[in-house]
Amino acid sequence: xxxxxxxxxxxxxxxxxxxxxxxxxxxxxxxxxxxxxxxxxxxxxxxxxxxxxxxxxxxxxxxxxxxxxxxxxxxxxxxxxxxxxxxxxxxxxxxxxxxxxxxxxxxxxxxxxxxxxxxxxxxxxxxxxxxxxxxxxxxxxxxxxxxxxxxxxxxxxxxxxxxxxxxxxxxxxxxxxxxxxxxxxxxxxxxxxxxxxxxxxxxxxxxxxxxxxxxxxxxxxxxxxxxxxxxxxxxxxxxxxxxxxxxxxxxxxxxxxxxxxxxxxxxxxxxxxxx
Ligand SMILES: Nc1ncnc2c1ncn2[C@@H]1O[C@H](COP(=O)(O)OP(=O)(O)OP(=O)(O)O)[C@@H](O)[C@H]1O
Numbered sequence: 001x002x003x004x005x006x007x008x009x010x011x012x013x014x015x016x017x018x019x020x021x022x023x024x025x026x027x028x029x030x031x032x033x034x035x036x037x038x039x040x041x042x043x044x045x046x047x048x049x050x051x052x053x054x055x056x057x058x059x060x061x062x063x064x065x066x067x068x069x070x071x072x073x074x075x076x077x078x079x080x081x082x083x084x085x086x087x088x089x090x091x092x093x094x095x096x097x098x099x100x101x102x103x104x105x106x107x108x109x110x111x112x113x114x115x116x117x118x119x120x121x122x123x124x125x126x127x128x129x130x131x132x133x134x135x136x137x138x139x140x141x142x143x144x145x146x147x148x149x150x151x152x153x154x155x156x157x158x159x160x161x162x163x164x165x166x167x168x169x170x171x172x173x174x175x176x177x178x179x180x181x182x183x184x185x186x187x188x189x190x191x192x193x194x195x196x197x198x199x200x201x202x203x204x205x206x207x208x209x210x211x212x213x214x215x216x217x218x219x220x221x222x223x224x225x226x227x228x229x230x231x232x233x234x235x236x237x238x239x240x241x242x243x244x245x246x247x248x249x250x251x252x253x254x255x256x257x258x259x260x261x262x263x264x265x266x267x268x269x270x271x272x273x274x275x
Contacts, residue, residue, distance in 0.1 A: 062244065156216075240252065
């Protein structure tokens with residue numbers, strides 16, 4: 001049986017994700033007729049959605065409407081659940097991510113993910129950030145050091161941790177841990193960052209810091225964020241998709257969704273009539 005390392009190496013030989021000839025596209029993802037089932041239960045229904053490059057796209061909607069499922073479909077993490085079945089397509093750099101030739105390791109490096117609860121490894125701050133690059137085969141100390149510093153700086157955490165890089169990441173505050181997880185995600189140099197309610201476990205001050213960070217990062221990354229917090233979606237996103245019962249009810253500029261939605265269900269949701 002192949003070891004993890006040989007599997008990673010084999011996988012690298014597959015089709016490269018980034019194809020310069022289609023790199024100029026304005027949309028980073030284009031989902032078409034996307035359906036997803038957990039066993040017999042359909043969680044995503046005929047989703048057509050284009051996600052803007054270098055912007056923040058918010059996914060909102062009531063509990064259980066399929067927000068996280070859609071997010072995890074974008075880097076095929078959802079398929080870690082064995083009962084999942086999918087039909088339809090999601091184009092990324094002109095390639096359907098479900099095509100058998102797609103290199104999953106590369107896809108998941110290019111499309112990183114930050115979760116609701118900060119989940120640093122029980123390792124040092126340095127080793128958390130260096131983990132991904134090491135898995136990618138980077139061994140040179142100087143190169144690793146540079147990547148770690150750059151990622152921590154980009155996550156706005158460097159000044160707070162530069163003198164304690166060898167200490168356990170678990171000793172950081174919740175807000176710092178979440179920014180560390182964002183740094184860990186950036187260390188593998190993704191171009192998309194998926195965020196699943198990244199501030200719901202944080203206090204208001206840490207939430208503000210992460211929101212400022214997202215605003216800062218969007219010039220270099222495409223960010224898709226699931227949030228229950230409507231003010232947050234309104235504050236930080238460029239476009240917003242409203243999901244209901246596994247369908248996209250409305251998708252538009254965030255200002256339009258919050259000031260002049262075209263569907264009554266969107267209006268009812270954003271004005272707190274249900275959810
Ligand atoms: N691992 C799983 N196995 C079976 N069903 C699942 C699984 N994960 C999610 N579901 C179901 O899929 C549907 C969509 O769930 P999902 O978590 O995507 O919704 P959500 O909008 O993100 O909800 P929340 O806001 O509560 O996190 C729900 O009916 C849920 O029960």
